[in-house]
Amino acid sequence: MIVAEQKPLEEIKGVLGDAENVLVAGCGTCVTVCLAGGEKEAQLMASALRIASRVDGTPIEATDVTVQRQCEWEYLEMIEAEVEKADLIVSLACGIGVQTFARHFPDKWVVPGLNTTFLGQPEEQGIWTEQCQACGNCMLAMTGGICPVARCSKQVQNGPCGGSEHGLCEVKRIRRVDGVPVMVKGRGGRMMPATEDVECAWHLIHDRLKEHNRLDLITGVQEPKDWTTSRDGGPRRIVREDLILMDEE
Amino acid sequence: MQRTGECFEPQLTAFTCSYCAYMSGDTAGAMRIQYPATTKVIKLPCTGKTDARYIMSAFEDGADGVYIIACPIGNCHHVRGNERARARVVHTKKLLDQVGLGGERLDIFFLSAGMGESFAQAAKEMNDRIMRLGPSPLRMGGKEVGAGEAGEQKNGGDETGEQSVEATQ
Amino acid sequence: MSTDNGLKSGSNLEKVLRAGHFAVTGELGPPQSADPDHIKEKVGYLKGMVDAVNVTDNQTAVVRMSSLGASVLAVQEGIEPVMQMTCRDRNRLAMQADFLAAHALGVRNMLALSGDHQSFGNHPTSKNVHDMDSMQQIRMLKDLRDEKKFQCGDVMKGCEPRFFIGAAAAPEAHPVEWRPMRLAKKVAAGADFIQTQLVYNLPAFKKYMEEVRKMRLHEKTAILVGVGPLKGPAMGKYMRDFVPGITVPDDVIARIEAAAKGIDPEDKAAKQKAWRAEGIKMCIELIQEVKEIEGVAGVHVMAIEWEEAVKPLVEGAGLLPRPVV
Ligand code: SF4
Ligand code: SF4
Numbered sequence: 001m002i003v004a005e006q007k008p009l010e011e012i013k014g015v016l017g018d019a020e021n022v023l024v025a026g027c028g029t030c031v032t033v034c035l036a037g038g039e040k041e042a043q044l045m046a047s048a049l050r051i052a053s054r055v056d057g058t059p060i061e062a063t064d065v066t067v068q069r070q071c072e073w074e075y076l077e078m079i080e081a082e083v084e085k086a087d088l089i090v091s092l093a094c095g096i097g098v099q100t101f102a103r104h105f106p107d108k109w110v111v112p113g114l115n116t117t118f119l120g121q122p123e124e125q126g127i128w129t130e131q132c133q134a135c136g137n138c139m140l141a142m143t144g145g146i147c148p149v150a151r152c153s154k155q156v157q158n159g160p161c162g163g164s165e166h167g168l169c170e171v172k173r174i175r176r177v178d179g180v181p182v183m184v185k186g187r188g189g190r191m192m193p194a195t196e197d198v199e200c201a202w203h204l205i206h207d208r209l210k211e212h213n214r215l216d217l218i219t220g221v222q223e224p225k226d227w228t229t230s231r232d233g234g235p236r237r238i239v240r241e242d243l244i245l246m247d248e249e
Numbered sequence: 250m251q252r253t254g255e256c257f258e259p260q261l262t263a264f265t266c267s268y269c270a271y272m273s274g275d276t277a278g279a280m281r282i283q284y285p286a287t288t289k290v291i292k293l294p295c296t297g298k299t300d301a302r303y304i305m306s307a308f309e310d311g312a313d314g315v316y317i318i319a320c321p322i323g324n325c326h327h328v329r330g331n332e333r334a335r336a337r338v339v340h341t342k343k344l345l346d347q348v349g350l351g352g353e354r355l356d357i358f359f360l361s362a363g364m365g366e367s368f369a370q371a372a373k374e375m376n377d378r379i380m381r382l383g384p385s386p387l388r389m390g391g392k393e394v395g396a397g398e399a400g401e402q403k404n405g406g407d408e409t410g411e412q413s414v415e416a417t418q
Numbered sequence: 419m420s421t422d423n424g425l426k427s428g429s430n431l432e433k434v435l436r437a438g439h440f441a442v443t444g445e446l447g448p449p450q451s452a453d454p455d456h457i458k459e460k461v462g463y464l465k466g467m468v469d470a471v472n473v474t475d476n477q478t479a480v481v482r483m484s485s486l487g488a489s490v491l492a493v494q495e496g497i498e499p500v501m502q503m504t505c506r507d508r509n510r511l512a513m514q515a516d517f518l519a520a521h522a523l524g525v526r527n528m529l530a531l532s533g534d535h536q537s538f539g540n541h542p543t544s545k546n547v548h549d550m551d552s553m554q555q556i557r558m559l560k561d562l563r564d565e566k567k568f569q570c571g572d573v574m575k576g577c578e579p580r581f582f583i584g585a586a587a588a589p590e591a592h593p594v595e596w597r598p599m600r601l602a603k604k605v606a607a608g609a610d611f612i613q614t615q616l617v618y619n620l621p622a623f624k625k626y627m628e629e630v631r632k633m634r635l636h637e638k639t640a641i642l643v644g645v646g647p648l649k650g651p652a653m654g655k656y657m658r659d660f661v662p663g664i665t666v667p668d669d670v671i672a673r674i675e676a677a678a679k680g681i682d683p684e685d686k687a688a689k690q691k692a693w694r695a696e697g698i699k700m701c702i703e704l705i706q707e708v709k710e711i712e713g714v715a716g717v718h719v720m721a722i723e724w725e726e727a728v729k730p731l732v733e734g735a736g737l738l739p740r741p742v743v
Pocket of ligand 1: 140
């Protein structure tokens with residue numbers, strides 16, 4: 001699913017301008033499951049915006065509405081009445097939902113309430129990890145179902161590189177809690193972001209292929225990846241002719 | 250009633266579970282322990298049901314302070330509901346800081362059924378804390394004072410009981 | 419097509435190896451400035467001591483003079499560069515463009531690397547490239563040289579860049595059992611020579627070489643063992659604990675620790691001197707031992723920020739004078 005996390009309230013407040021009637025729009029799919037922008041979060045955000053505006057002395061109306069999927073026209077049509085009343089929409093959908101919203105209601109101003117972060121998996125309650133980068137040319141068949149594009153720090157295609165040790169990658173990731181880097185005192189007393197270990201994707205790949213007796217899959221030199229199917233080919237589009245209805249003759 | 254400068258009677262909302270926590274309130278009553286009558290108690294099936302939205306609604310509707318009374322850690326009737334409540338309190342405190350009400354207006358206490366004195370002490374502590382902090386900025390600024398009425402009158406008194414458990418973990 | 423005598427690149431390093439000599443390469447880190455004198459000074463320590471020097475490419479992801487520019491300066495100073503190129507900073511266009519420029523400017527050895535991640539360096543907020551990995555870079559270098567083909571398949575008209583192609587190997591990185599296979603892949607991709615990560619653990623390296631010989635890789639590529647003198651016990655422990663792919667056995671650390679025995683612990687200068695002398699001695703012994711391992715074609719001396727050590731090392735190991743080929 002698409003995994004996102006909420007922006008700090010301060011940032012959202014900063015883009016409300018002089019809107020007096022704010023609609024917080026939740027989305028009932030991915031961001032509900034990752035607890036960032038579902039119905040509950042939309043209600044809470046609306047409440048927070050109301051309270052904050054009252055504390056600041058310029059009370060605004062903030063209401064909420066949640067649709068099943070903000071990334072599809074059909075669902076947005078269902079909330080036209082609510083949207084009509086608002087002069088600004090805080091969308092708690094992923095970046096796709098925000099854009100669909102903006103396109104569907106061209107005369108409305110829509111701002112994102114979330115940072116869309118990655119395509120991932122709930123690792124355990126409260127923890128999500130990135131799994132796929134939507135490279136458009138899936139190579140999981142070669143790597144035993146473990147993605148080197150999303151999960152290897154250097155996107156190595158012929159791994160593991162020389163930085164792999166004890167199943168961990170030499171590259172650490174910045175430790176973030178609620179989206180904010182955790183700062184610790186580094187060498188020389190300077191504050192710096194704390195880091196945490198990351199699994200070496202290629203170590204995992206190696207072990208899994210070995211287990212399945214399929215190491216042959218990675219003994220050849222993997223050719224350079226064709227990135228045209230990835231973002232490097234420019235914005236992507238899928239056309240399925242079998243699904244397109246022709247104009248009536 | 251206590252006063253701060255002007256006439257101020259704090260409005261407190263307490264969410265309790267229906268087990269230990271609520272019973273500790275009954276115990277306090279049965280033992281005729283006195284505590285400030287400023288708290289309105291709302292019973293939840295379990296404090297695991299504590300939802301940031303309830304807390305925020307209480308504030309929006311005029312509460313000056315909110316606290317949760319849960320069973321002691323390790324003794325939740327739903328195993329870890331009280332731990333969830335604690336985590337949500339920590340989270341909601343941050344949200345209260347962000348909206349400008351201040352996380353101090355929210356707290357959680359862990360009490361077992363027999364701890365009537367502690368129940369009273371929690372009420373007293375929250376009452377004193379809110380007296381010190383003053384009314385919620387929402388009540389100061391707006392006209393919508395006090396949707397939540399003060400809870401049932403109980404005996405007032407001065408017993409001191411247990412500690413407050415600051416939910417900062 | 420090939421140059422005279424069937425040489426692939428005609429580089430000094432290639433000729434030394436071809437002639438069957440035990441090769442010695444060194445390392446030259448470009449300055450974090452535009453100062454050419456810095457290079458001249460370092461070349462002064464290395465000239466005549468090594469057959470070629472690696473010119474690092476934004477090593478540890480810290481911005482420095484480009485490896486291309488510094489390599490050209492090295493050529494001008496009369497020392498042969500092994501130009502390093504990472505996959506971190508360039509896509510396949512930029513890589514090939516720099517290959518062409520490097521060859522035109524007299525560079526003849528190229529070392530393909532994936533590169534230290536930018537989070538280690540002084541621009542951690544930057545975006546990395548990783549269009550290709552080092553394996554694919556090696557293949558690209560070989561195709562340019564032997565097929566006159568750009569990576570896209572287009573055939574080059576005119577002079578092709580001819581490099582002696584180098585690659586890195588980390589014999590002790592994990593999973594250890596996969597490392598010989600990984601070397602085989604690099605050789606298959608086209609690596610003419612290999613420089614290994616620093617070796618301090620001789621038994622582990624010997625085991626690796628055993629596997630390498632079984633696969634006959636040493637016959638297809640020249641393996642240069644990474645060696646470097648320890649400056650003291652702290653450096654040994656740091657390498658052991660923090661650098662992936664390097665193990666430093668206890669007896670190695672114990673030995674360098676013992677070098678300062680009997681010296682007043684307060685006398686830092688004396689301790690340092692003793693450690694460094696022992697570090698050089700240990701490194702010389704290591705060179706002599708790896709030289710005896712079948713399939714080892716040379717050493718790559720990494721005296722990090724300690725270029726003065728190269729001469730006593732190479733001299734002490736009996737590797738001077740360097741052959742003129
Ligand atoms: S290979 Fe590409 S499509 Fe497949 S999981 Fe990785 S990023 Fe996603
Ligand atoms: S250590 Fe593993 S995950 Fe990290 S860059 Fe190397 S191959 Fe990729």
